[in-house]
Amino acid sequence: MSSSLQTSAPPQSAALRSFAAQWRARTLDSLSPLREQAMHKFLELGLPTSRDETWRHTNLRSLAAQSFVDAPHRGGFKMAASAALALLGDAGGAAPLLLVNGYPAMPMGEIGGMQIKSLRELSRLEPLLLRPYLEPLSDADSARWTLLNTALFVDGLYLKITARVPVPVVILHVAAGDGADSIAYPRVIIEASPGSSATIIEHHVTQGEHTPLNNSTTHIALGRDARLEHYRVYSTDAGATHLDSLYVRQERGSQCRQFTIVLGGGLVRTGLEARLDEPGASLDSNSLLVGHEDRHVDCVNIVTHGAPDTRSNQTARAIASDLSRVIINSKVIVNPGAVHAQSQQSCRGLLLSPTAEIDTRPQLEIHADEVKCAHGATTGRLDPDMLFYMLSRGLDRATAQSLLVYAFLADVLTGMSVAPARAAIEGALIAQLPDSQTLRKFR
Amino acid sequence: MLNIIDLSARVAGKDILKGVNLKVGPGEVHAIMGPNGSGKSTLAQVLAGREDYEVTGGSVTFEGRDLLALPAEERARAGLFLGFQYPVEIPGVNNVYLLKAALNAKRKAAGEPEVDAYEFLALIRQKMKLMQMSESFLTRGVNEGFSGGEKKRNEVLQMLVLEPKLAILDETDSGLDIDALKVVSAGVNSLRDPTRAVVLVTHYQRLLDYIVPDQVHVLSGGRILKSGDSSLAHELERRGYDWVGAEVA
Numbered sequence: 001m002s003s004s005l006q007t008s009a010p011p012q013s014a015a016l017r018s019f020a021a022q023w024r025a026r027t028l029d030s031l032s033p034l035r036e037q038a039m040h041k042f043l044e045l046g047l048p049t050s051r052d053e054t055w056r057h058t059n060l061r062s063l064a065a066q067s068f069v070d071a072p073h074r075g076g077f078k079m080a081a082s083a084a085l086a087l088l089g090d091a092g093g094a095a096p097l098l099l100v101n102g103y104p105a106m107p108m109g110e111i112g113g114m115q116i117k118s119l120r121e122l123s124r125l126e127p128l129l130l131r132p133y134l135e136p137l138s139d140a141d142s143a144r145w146t147l148l149n150t151a152l153f154v155d156g157l158y159l160k161i162t163a164r165v166p167v168p169v170v171i172l173h174v175a176a177g178d179g180a181d182s183i184a185y186p187r188v189i190i191e192a193s194p195g196s197s198a199t200i201i202e203h204h205v206t207q208g209e210h211t212p213l214n215n216s217t218t219h220i221a222l223g224r225d226a227r228l229e230h231y232r233v234y235s236t237d238a239g240a241t242h243l244d245s246l247y248v249r250q251e252r253g254s255q256c257r258q259f260t261i262v263l264g265g266g267l268v269r270t271g272l273e274a275r276l277d278e279p280g281a282s283l284d285s286n287s288l289l290v291g292h293e294d295r296h297v298d299c300v301n302i303v304t305h306g307a308p309d310t311r312s313n314q315t316a317r318a319i320a321s322d323l324s325r326v327i328i329n330s331k332v333i334v335n336p337g338a339v340h341a342q343s344q345q346s347c348r349g350l351l352l353s354p355t356a357e358i359d360t361r362p363q364l365e366i367h368a369d370e371v372k373c374a375h376g377a378t379t380g381r382l383d384p385d386m387l388f389y390m391l392s393r394g395l396d397r398a399t400a401q402s403l404l405v406y407a408f409l410a411d412v413l414t415g416m417s418v419a420p421a422r423a424a425i426e427g428a429l430i431a432q433l434p435d436s437q438t439l440r441k442f443r
Numbered sequence: 444m445l446n447i448i449d450l451s452a453r454v455a456g457k458d459i460l461k462g463v464n465l466k467v468g469p470g471e472v473h474a475i476m477g478p479n480g481s482g483k484s485t486l487a488q489v490l491a492g493r494e495d496y497e498v499t500g501g502s503v504t505f506e507g508r509d510l511l512a513l514p515a516e517e518r519a520r521a522g523l524f525l526g527f528q529y530p531v532e533i534p535g536v537n538n539v540y541l542l543k544a545a546l547n548a549k550r551k552a553a554g555e556p557e558v559d560a561y562e563f564l565a566l567i568r569q570k571m572k573l574m575q576m577s578e579s580f581l582t583r584g585v586n587e588g589f590s591g592g593e594k595k596r597n598e599v600l601q602m603l604v605l606e607p608k609l610a611i612l613d614e615t616d617s618g619l620d621i622d623a624l625k626v627v628s629a630g631v632n633s634l635r636d637p638t639r640a641v642v643l644v645t646h647y648q649r650l651l652d653y654i655v656p657d658q659v660h661v662l663s664g665g666r667i668l669k670s671g672d673s674s675l676a677h678e679l680e681r682r683g684y685d686w687v688g689a690e691v692a
Contacts, residue, residue: 384495385531389585392491392527393545393601394519394552403544407535407584 016043018067019183022152030127034134039151045144054142057327057359058269058298063213063241071101071177071184071212073154079174079207087170087203087233087421096170096203101177101212102186103155113163114198119156119187130158133189133219142271142300145243149185149217156187161226165198168418172203175240177210186216192226192254199418201231206240214242222254222281229257229417235264235428238293242267248274250281259416260287262297263428272301276310276341287316288412288425291324291356292432301330305341305371312342317409318349318379320356321432331363334371341371349379350408402433444469444640445490445510445609450501451665452489459485461665462501467609470637474651474676475644477662478684483644484528486662487613491525492518505609519545520552522608526598526615528644533585538597539567541585542604549605570603573633575626591618599630610634611642616650628653648680661687 023039026032047064048055077100097116098105108116122130134150157171173186190200202218214236222228236242242265248256262268274283289297303312318326332343349358362375382404390400409429416422445467452460459482467473477483489496490503492515503510505523513521533541547557558566571580574596586594595615602610612631616624631641631654643654651659651673659675660667663684668691669675679687 383531386533388491388493388515389527389531389533390536390541391515392519392525393541393605394516394548395541395544396516396548397514399544400516403536403540404533407533410535 013047013064014067015047015064018069019043019148019152022068022070026152026154029123031123031130031134034131035151038134038147042144042147042151045147048144052144054300054329057325058267058296066181068181068183068213070154071175071182073103074100074105074176077105077174077176079172087201087424088168088418096172097157098172098174099157099186099188100174101184102153102173102216104157111165111169112167113161113165113196114169115160115162117158117160119158119189120154122158130189142273142302143245145215146217146245146247149187149215149245153185153187153217156189158189159191159200161190161192161196161198161228163193163196165196168199168201168421170201170203172205173216174205174207175212175214175236176207177212178208179210182210182212184212184214184216186214188216188218190218190220190228190230192220192222192228194223194251195225196223197227199229199231201233201418201421204232204234204236204242204244206236211237211240214240214244216242217245218247220246220248220256222248222250222256224251224278225253226251227255229259231259231261231416231418231421232270233259233261233263233425234268234270236268237264238266238295240265240267243269245271246273248272248283250274250276250278250283252278253280254278255282257284257415258286259412260285260289260299261425262287262289262299263425263432265295265297267296267298269298270300272303274301274303274312275306276304276312277306279307279309281307282311283313284415285312285314286412286415287314287318287328288409288429289316289318289326289328290429290432291318291320291326291358292322294323296324297326299326299328299330302333303331303343304333304335305338305343305368306335308337308339308341310338310341312344314343314345314347315411315415316347316360317412318347318358318360319352319405319408320349320358321352323355325357326359328358328360328377329363330361330375331365332373332375333365334368334373336367338368339370341368341373343371343373345375345377346411347375347377348408350405351379351381352405402430405433406430444506445642446504448502450486450489450503451499452485453497453499454485454495458499459665460489463662463665463667465660465667467640467642469608469640470635471658472635472641472643472654472656474656474659474673475642475662475667476646476648476659476676476679479646481663482665483662484613487525487528487611487642487644490518490611491515491523516548517552519605520549524602524605524607524610526595526602526610526612528613528615528617530586530594530598532587532589534587536585538583538585539581542567542601545601546604566604570600573603574600574630576600592620592623595619595627596623596630599627603630603634606634608638609640609642611644613644614646615643616645616647624650625653648676651676663688
């Protein structure tokens, strides 16, 4: 399909060759020129390796040796009742917006304060609306997979928040393969009009034995004074590999509260790139990363203050048990002119077994005067003084340990305003802690 | 009730207790006094079962059981309580959760059913009133953001709820103003009865004006050098500790 691709050197790895084959099989649409640029850049850069700054701790070599086909587009998909953690319980209100392997599986339309459109439809009818989200990104290594998503996503979801949306909206992302090594490209765009507000929960689950590689991208654009509480919750199965990128752009006075919750998956990479480009924009990013069994979690947050009087607050809490590994890279950049920017980064890790590993790396890059930026990172084991205090009150060791782990995560949990979602997340979290039965009683 | 024979203990490679002997009977209040670094707090922590404090010799029985063979949590359930000199803050663990868990652990060990939620709250409120603690305590994390005095009150509150047979209070009086000292003392005195015992570890005689001990012991250099009745505390207040060592030598 693309002459420039045909003339470039043949891709090196099996994975790249298979992505190129997917690209050649795509039909043209109004976005093809932008997609082609993205594909070209992706093939030029290749898969990230440990030489790339933000991929130092995550090895994708085994993935590079695989060939991938598109994850199936399934009509009439039925969600198994037991497959998903019900984040809103029975109090949910609106039915979830269902995406299966990135394809919307419910009717489009409107719910109170929000328009819901399919990206495929939109690329046909209003391609200009989508262009800003598909423009070539920086070639930051953290954006590598987004380039591939831009080139190859077929459909997805566009949500336009026009007013105050009274109930939380759940987007249920189901990854369900059918045998062959496959890859899905879910794409979600959330645009909030000035003054609007909403709570959106993206929930990633898997169904069936064959889980596709998930390469998902979400964009959030908040207009003036808009408010959004956004969750992305991963409760995929232990074999799932998920490379997720989230981009947040905020205008004047807008407020974003973001929660990234990793409770499942085999390899989960969560990217967040936020730009506070107008005065008064404020972002609270909260990450709760649970390493369990041999899970590998790699969290990369980059927040750029591009205007005066912007505020960001990043709180990351990681626990790791068994053979798991959790990596937190968080970076704040204050651009020239962004005076009176305020930022805070707190990364804390708790190791629950000697074989687990947590790496935290908060960074600051300041190019403006009169800013207030703080960062801190600690990783350790349970505090022996706290443990002894609880034992001396008669609590058994397992209960005391679990309570301390739970307390460690409380900073993030208590910030969640959607009570049923919080309760469901707590429940799933507790199930992965030692002595979960006892702990349930203390919720 | 408590019988300590020739107890020696080491902390971080250093011998701190060097042969402590002490007998505490039911209904009795004992005060252990002594200069800084004499081993008072070490003794308290060893009795409560702190693992990184190594017992190098001697024995301790509590109601006929070998106390040193029990882990900390079982000592607590058997009726031993340590009021900490520096109660640790545990943000994220609610005060009331901890108290309830502690009470239920004790009840379970005694073969009793778990406490009813309503009854429990009524009990806590009653004890909080006695300790003059504010309602906000109910929603806060364990000792989180408490002042020094509030932490000590909280220790005594826990003791009142758990009703231990033996309470060891490690410098519960330090950092308290006179009003707080009276409240804390009233709390301790409310627990005094013929079946329970209290060991007060203290630096100053002041506390003993409010909780009058049956016996006073001077711990110095890891040994009990002198014992006497409550008048010994007054003598120590007047004369300091040096003469005790000189007298023994």
